[in-house]
Amino acid sequence: MPASATQALGLRDEVAALKRARTVAAAVDLFYENGYENTTLETIGQSLGVTKPFIYAHFRSKVELLADICSRGIATSQEAMDSVLTLDLTPTEKLILLSERFIAGVLENRKHIAIFSREEKNLMPADFDRINGMRRDFDRKLTGLLRAGIDAGEFGIDDPHVAALSIGGMVSWAYVWYRATGRLAPDKLVAEMKELILNMVRVKR
Numbered sequence: 001m002p003a004s005a006t007q008a009l010g011l012r013d014e015v016a017a018l019k020r021a022r023t024v025a026a027a028v029d030l031f032y033e034n035g036y037e038n039t040t041l042e043t044i045g046q047s048l049g050v051t052k053p054f055i056y057a058h059f060r061s062k063v064e065l066l067a068d069i070c071s072r073g074i075a076t077s078q079e080a081m082d083s084v085l086t087l088d089l090t091p092t093e094k095l096i097l098l099s100e101r102f103i104a105g106v107l108e109n110r111k112h113i114a115i116f117s118r119e120e121k122n123l124m125p126a127d128f129d130r131i132n133g134m135r136r137d138f139d140r141k142l143t144g145l146l147r148a149g150i151d152a153g154e155f156g157i158d159d160p161h162v163a164a165l166s167i168g169g170m171v172s173w174a175y176v177w178y179r180a181t182g183r184l185a186p187d188k189l190v191a192e193m194k195e196l197i198l199n200m201v202r203v204k205r
Contacts, residue, residue, distance in 0.1 A: 091149030110175035156202030
């Protein structure tokens with residue numbers, strides 16, 4: 001394929017990705033503020049200044065758009081996990097880095113997480129099962145990391161699975177109470193919650 005054709009395809013893909021991202025961002029704000037059932041594709045289109053065909057070019061239905069939004073919160077957590085596990089670091093170092101990325105991801109995607117929590121009943125069963133599978137995969141990998149820390153003598157806990165669920169619950173729940181205009185700046189909050197996680201696993205510093 002000629003270089004010009006390759007460049008044209010790449011540009012087309014970039015434009016499509018940008019349009020898709022705009023659609024998702026508008027839907028996130030509307031689903032978060034008004035609820036899924038009270039938001040129509042027409043409303044989303046109006047907020048973007050486009051018609052429904054613009055949205056249908058990227059999503060076949062409103063429920064498919066919902067599934068994309070609900071997937072993004074846990075996908076960010078999975079990416080944080082996978083980016084850490086392959087590094088040549090001690091379990092403690094991996095947990096520190098994971099905590100920072102996991103917490104930051106939850107704070108950045110808190111609307112996505114809130115929408116999943118409120119609207120999971122509206123997901124198609126297959127999408128609900130897929131997203132829950134992603135969550136279980138994250139918990140399994142975190143359990144494995146904590147078990148490695150126990151085996152290395154770095155963490156002083158007895159049940160890594162309970163600890164993993166506790167860490168995941170604490171961090172994920174931040175979508176409920178975190179406010180961007182709150183007392184702590186995001187980086188300060190990440191640092192505070194990271195220390196809580198290290199204390200939870202009784203890290204041996």
